[in-house]
Amino acid sequence: MSFADRRREVERSLALLLETAEAVRNRGHPVEVLTGGGTGSSGIDIELGGLNELQPGSYVFMDSTYRRIEWEPGQASPFEPSLSILGSVVSRPSAERLVLDVGWKTASSDSGPPVAKTTGWSFEFAGDEHGILHRTGGLSLALGDKIELVPSHCDTTVNLYDWFFGIRNGRIETVWPIAARGRSQ
Numbered sequence: 001m002s003f004a005d006r007r008r009e010v011e012r013s014l015a016l017l018l019e020t021a022e023a024v025r026n027r028g029h030p031v032e033v034l035t036g037g038g039t040g041s042s043g044i045d046i047e048l049g050g051l052n053e054l055q056p057g058s059y060v061f062m063d064s065t066y067r068r069i070e071w072e073p074g075q076a077s078p079f080e081p082s083l084s085i086l087g088s089v090v091s092r093p094s095a096e097r098l099v100l101d102v103g104w105k106t107a108s109s110d111s112g113p114p115v116a117k118t119t120g121w122s123f124e125f126a127g128d129e130h131g132i133l134h135r136t137g138g139l140s141l142a143l144g145d146k147i148e149l150v151p152s153h154c155d156t157t158v159n160l161y162d163w164f165f166g167i168r169n170g171r172i173e174t175v176w177p178i179a180a181r182g183r184s185q
Contacts, residue, residue, distance in 0.1 A: 001069070002070060003073050004073070006041060010041045010044045010045065010048065013036070017034060017036060017050070018050050021034055034052055035052075035053035035054070036054070036055065037051060037054040038054075038056055039066055040058075040066060040069055042059070058155065061083035061151075061154035061158075062079040062080060062081045063111070063150060063153055063154040063157075064081070064111075064112075064115040064151065065111045065112070065153060067115075067150070081117070081150045083158070084117060084148040084149060084151075085106060085148070085157065087101055087102035087106075087146065088100065088101050088147075089133075089142065089143055089145045089147070090130070090143070092141075092142070095135065095140055096135040097132060097133070097134060098141055099126065099130055099133075100123075100149075101129065101130065103125060103128045103130045104127070105128050106129075106160060107125075107149065107151055108152060108153045108159075108160070109125060109152070110156055111152035111153040113125055114149035114150055114152055115149065116133065116149055116150075117147070117150055118138060119137070120138015121135060121136065121138060159178075159181070161178055162178055162181050163177055
């Protein structure tokens with residue numbers, strides 16, 4: 001969705017919310033919190049006003065879907081991706097086609113496939129446990145090599161894991177549990 005289309009939808013939704021809040025207030029009920037918005041509309045929400053609470057969350061990870069949207073007319077995302085899936089090359093049928101140990105069980109597919117951080121490779125799902133990397137240029141990878149993939153949807157990918165591994169300068173600096181993992185109650 002273009003920036004102009006997203007802005008129109010935010011304006012329309014905000015107008016409905018403000019109208020509803022006013023109707024509820026007119027019936028004698030307090031409405032103290034008007035919340036909404038998200039990562040992709042946060043700049044628009046701030047500019048338009050009306051909300052006193054915003055709910056951006058994905059900017060922390062900046063998945064590949066949010067990286068593709070237009071943040072302002074002609075402007076790319078101001079955030080870099082910080083979440084990635086580390087895949088290993090488990091088979092190398094050819095130099096241009098590799099099999100990774102990353103499939104639907106390790107990367108959300110609801111917003112498309114993940115995107116390789118290393119340029120020159122494109123990813124496609126090949127089942128529950130595997131994915132295929134297609135070489136479009138760039139460096140060659142060998143059996144056992146690691147490659148980082150940026151998920152297309154961070155929320156539903158994080159849900160698949162028990163731990164975050166915080167890496168700085170190529171070294172694990174911290175490990176955090178994903179507290180809600182496996183919880184449905």
